Each structure stands twice: as structure tokens, then as C-alpha cells.
Amino acid sequence: MKNLNRRDFLKSTALGVSAVALGATSVKGADKTLSEDRIGILVDTAVCIGCRNCEWACRVAHDMPTKELESYSDNSVFKEYRRPDKTALTVVNQFENEKNPLLPVYVKNQCMHCERPACVSACIVGALTKQADGSVIWDDDKCIGCRYCMVACQFQIPSYDYDKSIDPHIRKCDLCFERRKKEKLPACVNICPNEALLFGKRSEIIQIAKNRIKRKPDEYIDHIYGEFEIGGTSWMYIAGKNFEKLKMPPLGNNPAPGISESIQHGIFAYFVPPVALYALLGTVMWITRRRNGENDEENILKPHDEKGENK
Amino acid sequence: MMMKKVYFLYIPLILIICIAGSNLLPKGLTKKFDADKGNFSKENQNNNLTHVESDFTNQTLTCKSCHETEYPTKNDPGLRKCPRFDMISKFPTFNKGPEVVDIKEMSDKYTDVVFSHKIHSQMSEMSIGCTDCHHYNTTGPVLNCRECHEQNRSREDVSVPDLKAAFHRQCMGCHKQWSHDNGCSTQCHSNKGTDVKNRDRQEMLDKKHPKVTEPTKMIWETNSAAGKIVTFFHNEHNQLFKINCNTCHKQENCTKCHDVNNPKDDKNPIGIKKSFEDHHKPCMNCHNENACEKCHKEKEMTPFNHSSSAGWTLKNYHSRLACEKCHGNSMPFKKLDNNCTSCHKNFAPGKFDHKLAGLTLSENHKEMECENCHLKNDFSKPPDCKTCHDDKSFPAQSPGKR
Ligand code: SF4
Numbered sequence: 266m267k268n269l270n271r272r273d274f275l276k277s278t279a280l281g282v283s284a285v286a287l288g289a290t291s292v293k294g295a296d297k298t299l300s301e302d303r304i305g306i307l308v309d310t311a312v313c314i315g316c317r318n319c320e321w322a323c324r325v326a327h328d329m330p331t332k333e334l335e336s337y338s339d340n341s342v343f344k345e346y347r348r349p350d351k352t353a354l355t356v357v358n359q360f361e362n363e364k365n366p367l368l369p370v371y372v373k374n375q376c377m378h379c380e381r382p383a384c385v386s387a388c389i390v391g392a393l394t395k396q397a398d399g400s401v402i403w404d405d406d407k408c409i410g411c412r413y414c415m416v417a418c419q420f421q422i423p424s425y426d427y428d429k430s431i432d433p434h435i436r437k438c439d440l441c442f443e444r445r446k447k448e449k450l451p452a453c454v455n456i457c458p459n460e461a462l463l464f465g466k467r468s469e470i471i472q473i474a475k476n477r478i479k480r481k482p483d484e485y486i487d488h489i490y491g492e493f494e495i496g497g498t499s500w501m502y503i504a505g506k507n508f509e510k511l512k513m514p515p516l517g518n519n520p521a522p523g524i525s526e527s528i529q530h531g532i533f534a535y536f537v538p539p540v541a542l543y544a545l546l547g548t549v550m551w552i553t554r555r556r557n558g559e560n561d562e563e564n565i566l567k568p569h570d571e572k573g574e575n576k
Numbered sequence: 577m578m579m580k581k582v583y584f585l586y587i588p589l590i591l592i593i594c595i596a597g598s599n600l601l602p603k604g605l606t607k608k609f610d611a612d613k614g615n616f617s618k619e620n621q622n623n624n625l626t627h628v629e630s631d632f633t634n635q636t637l638t639c640k641s642c643h644e645t646e647y648p649t650k651n652d653p654g655l656r657k658c659p660r661f662d663m664i665s666k667f668p669t670f671n672k673g674p675e676v677v678d679i680k681e682m683s684d685k686y687t688d689v690v691f692s693h694k695i696h697s698q699m700s701e702m703s704i705g706c707t708d709c710h711h712y713n714t715t716g717p718v719l720n721c722r723e724c725h726e727q728n729r730s731r732e733d734v735s736v737p738d739l740k741a742a743f744h745r746q747c748m749g750c751h752k753q754w755s756h757d758n759g760c761s762t763q764c765h766s767n768k769g770t771d772v773k774n775r776d777r778q779e780m781l782d783k784k785h786p787k788v789t790e791p792t793k794m795i796w797e798t799n800s801a802a803g804k805i806v807t808f809f810h811n812e813h814n815q816l817f818k819i820n821c822n823t824c825h826k827q828e829n830c831t832k833c834h835d836v837n838n839p840k841d842d843k844n845p846i847g848i849k850k851s852f853e854d855h856h857k858p859c860m861n862c863h864n865e866n867a868c869e870k871c872h873k874e875k876e877m878t879p880f881n882h883s884s885s886a887g888w889t890l891k892n893y894h895s896r897l898a899c900e901k902c903h904g905n906s907m908p909f910k911k912l913d914n915n916c917t918s919c920h921k922n923f924a925p926g927k928f929d930h931k932l933a934g935l936t937l938s939e940n941h942k943e944m945e946c947e948n949c950h951l952k953n954d955f956s957k958p959p960d961c962k963t964c965h966d967d968k969s970f971p972a973q974s975p976g977k978r
């Protein structure tokens with residue numbers, strides 16, 4: 266048996282990317298169309314050295330203004346806790362290591378590319394979409410700058426570039442959409458000197474994370490952050506201490522509220538007379554319910570039908 | 577911009593129609609969304625990684641643990657990738673290794689990285705030894721990192737770090753305290769063509785760590801209710817019980833003791849705060865039965881004494897044996913009873929040469945059953961002469977010659 270070929274893997278995610286460009290594989294909120302081979306990235310905080318090369322590479326890859334790489338080794342930035350914003354899609358923060366104050370812990374933050382992304386659910390115009398390859402990307406032309414995604418995101422990730430006030434742009438990690446189109450690894454993964462960022466198939470990455478924890482039980486706590494949090498995320502973390510202490514929000518395993526809300530938001534966002542729309546909605550519900558009724562019948566007849574459909 | 581606004585007035589409508597539409601679609605059609613799945617066959621998804629990723633904590637070795645090929649030969653051993661420490665069998669001692677290693681991996685861009693192998697290997701004795709870096713080796717020559725660590729970041733098996741990461745992790749695991757002035761380009765990589773001074777080889781060779789003196793007895797005053805005073809005999813654990821340094825001193829590095837960024841203080845060990853668990857772990861690894869009372873006493877403990885601890889004085893041959901000869905290799909030591917036959921399975925009538933017990937039996941006693949003298953075959957008690965001789969007792973009288 267041959268190992269799956271990494272080039273093939275990149276190629277497949279790249280294919281996914283180009284398919285997305287044609288609008289074929291985008292899905293909204295639901296996980297049923299997620300590919301089994303979807304992307305996972307592990308941040309091994311025990312290996313990260315806080316060099317911030319990833320921050321630099323990310324800026325360069327996204328044509329954002331940046332100082333030269335050498336300036337990133339100035340670690341005075343760690344004095345303040347930073348969040349990703351419109352000037353940095355990813356930031357690295359420093360945390361104290363109680364065991365040895367001379368060996369601090371570093372944690373890279375960026376959009377987690379949730380398996381059930383709240384931002385996608387909240388987006389009233391469908392600008393944000395969850396891709397089959399796991400990434401959460403957006404269409405700048407559709408975005409109207411309502412900022413619902415900012416409110417919905419449990420990790421406070423999306424930010425807005427308001428420099429051109431009438432034409433705002435979402436700023437968040439796009440899992441290096443453009444680079445992956447060219448079969449390249451995400452810029453941060455590619456540059457990391459310690460390979461603290463591990464890019465691969467999500468299922469495979471989880472297995473590697475588990476093995477690392479098992480092999481060094483003294484070094485890691487037995488928890489992969491993002492394996493299950495809010496329904497799972499594409500970026501996952503392992504660490505030697507409680508994630509709360511690393512300012513990773515303690516979230517349950519339930520995904521954020523679902524898709525239905527966004528229809529309601531949509532109605533009010535555009536000041537369309539609600540009565541007219543309710544009439545339309547009524548019709549839709551009637552059709553939908555009838556359709557669901559049929560589904561139910563089918564399910565009774567064929568209980569083992571298509572696993573994904575009944576999730 | 578105007579176009580955009582008009583377009584969005586239709587959005588709710590479009591949305592609703594889409595949702596209704598997706599519900600109206602025949603079931604099979606929704607599968608279309610799975611389009612970019614299945615670039616890998618099922619076989620590929622489930623395959624095992626080539627290197628041994630099995631249970632590292634509990635590994636039993638077979639030929640297959642190391643050799644991939646069915647018929648390994650000397651010239652073509654067909655070794656597996658990286659099964660790690662558990663199987664390392666032999667190492668050259670540190671003073672046989674090279675003094676300085678030049679790493680030329682990026683010689684097109686940077687000057688060579690000069691690695692002071694000698695002092696690193698010397699100090700590794702304080703930690704887990706050579707295996708810290710050379711974490712996989714057979715009895716043969718020390719393997720090159722490239723044997724396992726691929727050059728390419730975009731590769732098939734990502735569970736083993738690539739070469740760049742493998743190198744950096746070795747250094748940066750300890751030298752995490754880099755800063756702008758103490759960064760990559762001054763410590764290791766000098767850009768080619770710049771006049772940054774390369775690290776001084778001679779200085780590197782001359783560098784020696786002062787001899788680390790081993791503590792003998794350490795005493796702590798704790799506030800434990802189980803007993804305030806904890807005495808630890810470092811020398812006994814090391815010399816008498818032959819416990820390797822790295823059984824307790826795991827994963828230690830220079831920064832555990834020295835703050836390299838603070839030259840004023842780089843000679844003084846820094847105070848490391850340990851959690852309750854971390855403090856107790858080295859002891860509890862072995863002393864896990866009589867936990868607190870084993871160490872926490874009201875007064876200072878006396879050195880180890882086999883007679884008082886085990887209730888059995890080591891005499892003759894036994895006093896010359898290493899602990900593990902009787903008590904086994906694994907920690908905690910195996911408890912033994914005082915019966916000779918518990919260990920000496922061959923001490924059976926007719927087979928046992930009584931001379932070994934320090935007493936040659938006289939002709940009259942030679943042919944007797946053991947239990948005639950050692951009642952119920954209990955060899956821990958002195959023999960009983962009374963069963964045959966009313967007037968004799970051991971050791972005043974003896975059934976043979978000493
Ligand atoms: S982290 Fe926030 S922005 Fe990123 S996918 Fe999840 S909900 Fe959306």
C-alpha cells in the first residue's frame with residue numbers, strides 16, 4: 266500500500282479551491298458535504314518558538330504591508346496580548362510557563378475554520394461559505410459589511426478593513442486560498458522553522474496529535490483543542506497546559522446556532538415589508554414540510570439510506 | 577456601488593427560493609455537492625504509516641519492529657523509519673563523538689552552522705543523554721538525520737518532522753530564549769557575503785562545563801501533616817541502587833539552571849516552580865505504595881540499611897550483589913521473602929551443594945532430606961537439631977564444617 270501522496274492532497278484541495286471559484290462546492294452551515302479528506306492544521310504549542318515568521322509570511326502572501334522579516338524577532342510585542350485584526354490575519358502570543366519561566370509558551374491565533382462556522386450561519390447574504398475542503402472563505406463582492414459574522418464568531422476573528430468606507434473588506438485567515446490554488450502549502454505552514462504547524466488531512470492530523478500526546482504524557486495535557494469544540498475546527502491545538510490559560514475560549518462541543526436565523530435577519534436587514542415576505546415564507550414552509558414528509562416516509566422505508574443525509 | 581445595493585434587494589427573495597428549491601430537489605441531486613471528494617481511494621485513506629506509530633509506551637520488539645524487509649541482510653537491512661528510543665541499544669560515549677559538527681544544509685545562502693557537539697554531548701549526560709538528539713539508532717554507526725527527516729515540507733508522511741524542523745527543534749527546544757540580538761543570524765546562520773563573524777571554533781572547543789558535584793544527602797523541611805522532614809539520599813539512589821540520572825532528570829536542559837539572557841546571573845540556578853505533582857513524581861514513580869510516610873518523617877532519616885529495611889542482613893555472596901540481581905530490573909523493586917528457594921529454584925535435595933551456604937555437611941548429614949533440619953523447608957529460620965538430637969542446638973553445634 267502506498268501512502269497518500271501529499272502533492273495529490275494539495276492538488277485535491279487546490280481542485281476544491283478552483284471548483285469553489287466556479288461556485289460548485291460551496292455549502293452553507295451544514296456539514297453534510299464536507300469532504301472526508303478535508304484539511305486539518307495542528308498547532309503544536311510545545312514546538313512553537315514564537316519567532317513570528319508565520320505572521321510575516323501571512324502578510325506577504327496577502328499583499329499586506331509589513332516590515333522586513335528580521336524585525337519580527339523583536340519580542341517586545343509579546344508584552345501585550347494581541348488579536349488578529351485587519352493588519353494581521355494571524356498573531357502569535359506569549360504565555361507564561363509555570364514549570365520554567367525561561368521557556369515560555371507561544372500560541373498562534375487565526376480563524377479556526379470551524380466545521381460548523383457561526384460566521385457562515387450569520388451571514389445574511391451568503392458571502393461567507395464553508396467549503397468541502399474545510400476552509401471558510403468569502404466573496405468580497407457579496408459582503409455588505411453588516412458585521413454579523415464578527416458578532417457570531419466565538420473566536421472574535423473576522424475584522425473589517427474600513428479604509429475605503431463605502432467598500433469594506435473582510436479580513437481573516439482564508440487558509441491561503443490563492444496559494445493552495447497553486448498547490449502550495451499555506452504561507453505560515455511553509456515558513457515555520459520548527460514545523461509547529463502541521464498541515465494535512467484532518468483525520469490524519471488528529472491521529473498524529475493523539476500519538477504525540479500519548480508519547481509525551483508529561484509534555485501535553487490530554488486534549489486536542491478543536492477536535493470537538495463547537496462541533497470541531499480545522500485548526501487544532503495541543504499544549505502542555507489548560508487551554509483556558511492560553512486564552513482559548515472554553516467552548517462546549519455544540520455548534521453555534523443554525524441556519525434558520527439568517528432568514529429572519531435577512532428580512533429585517535432589507536426593510537422589505539415583512540407581510541409580503543411572510544406570505545412567501547408560508548408557501549415555502551408548506552412546500553418544505555410536504556417535502557420533509559416525503560423524506561420521512563422514505564426514511565422509514567429505507568432506514569440505512571445515505572448516512573450523511575440524516576445527520 | 578449602486579449596482580451592488582440593487583442586487584442585494586433581491587437577496588432575501590433569492591435565498592428563500594434557494595432554500596425551497598434545495599428541498600424540492602430530488603434526493604440524489606444533493607450529492608452533487610460532494611464533487612471534490614474521493615481524490616484518494618479508500619485504500620489510501622486507511623493505510624498505515626510506514627514508520628512504527630504503534631504504542632511507544634509499551635513496545636515489545638520483534639524483527640519486524642526494526643526491519644521492513646522479509647530477509648534483512650547486512651548490506652540491505654531494510655530498516656524501518658524512526659522507531660525511537662526504546663530500541664536504541666548502543667552509543668559511543670560522548671568523548672568519542674566529534675568535537676564540532678559543521679552543518680552545511682543551506683550553504684548556498686548562509687555560512688555553515690557550527691555546532692559544538694562536545695559540550696552539548698557532555699551536558700546531555702545531565703539529561704537523557706545522546707538519545708535526546710540521536711533518538712533512533714541501531715548498534716551500527718550514528719545515523720544521519722536525513723535518513724528519516726525529509727527535505728520537503730510538502731510530503732507524504734507529516735508525522736515525522738521535515739529536516740528543517742528536525743534541526744531547529746533540536747536547537748530551539750532549549751535555546752528558546754532568542755531575541756533580536758541573540759537571534760538566528762548571530763547564533764547560527766550568518767548570511768553569506770556579510771562580515772558577521774562566524775562563531776569561534778577554538779572558543780567552542782575550549783568551552784567546558786565545570787564538574788557537576790553530586791549531592792549526597794538532601795533534606796527538606798516541608799509543611800506536610802504526614803511528617804515535616806524529607807530526607808533524600810542522592811548518592812544511594814545513584815550509586816547503591818544504580819538508578820540512572822535520567823530516570824529522574826528527564827528533559828532537562830541548560831536553561832533549567834542558567835538564564836543565558838542574564839549574564840550577571842548565568843552561573844546561578846534559577847528558581848523553578850514545580851507543581852505538587854511534578855515535585856512528587858520522581859519519588860512516586862517507584863515509591864508508590866507507602867506513599868507519604870516513605871519520605872515524610874518527623875526526623876531526618878538514616879542511610880539505607882538492608883538489615884533494618886528488609887529484616888534480612890546481607891551476608892556472604894549476597895552482600896556483593898547489585899540490587900537488581902535479586903530485586904529485578906524494573907522499578908519499584910520486587911519484594912522477596914527470606915526463603916532461599918524463592919530465588920534459588922535449583923536448591924533441591926540431591927542437587928544442592930550445601931557448601932554454597934557456607935557449611936560443608938558431614939557424611940552423616942549429607943544424605944538427609946532438607947526438611948529434617950530446616951523444618952517445613954523454611955530456610956529463613958535456623959535449623960532445628962532437636963528432632964534428632966535432644967542435647968544439640970544450632971549454631972553452638974554444627975552438622976558439618978564451616
Ligand atoms: S473562527 Fe470565526 S470566522 Fe473562523 S470559521 Fe469559525 S466562526 Fe467563522
Ligand code: SF4
Binds near residue numbers: 322324440441453
Ligand atoms: S493559512 Fe494563510 S491566511 Fe491563514 S494564517 Fe496561515 S498564512 Fe495567514
Ligand code: SF4
Binds near residue numbers: 313460
Ligand atoms: S512560525 Fe512557527 S514557530 Fe514561529 S511563531 Fe509561527 S508557529 Fe511558532
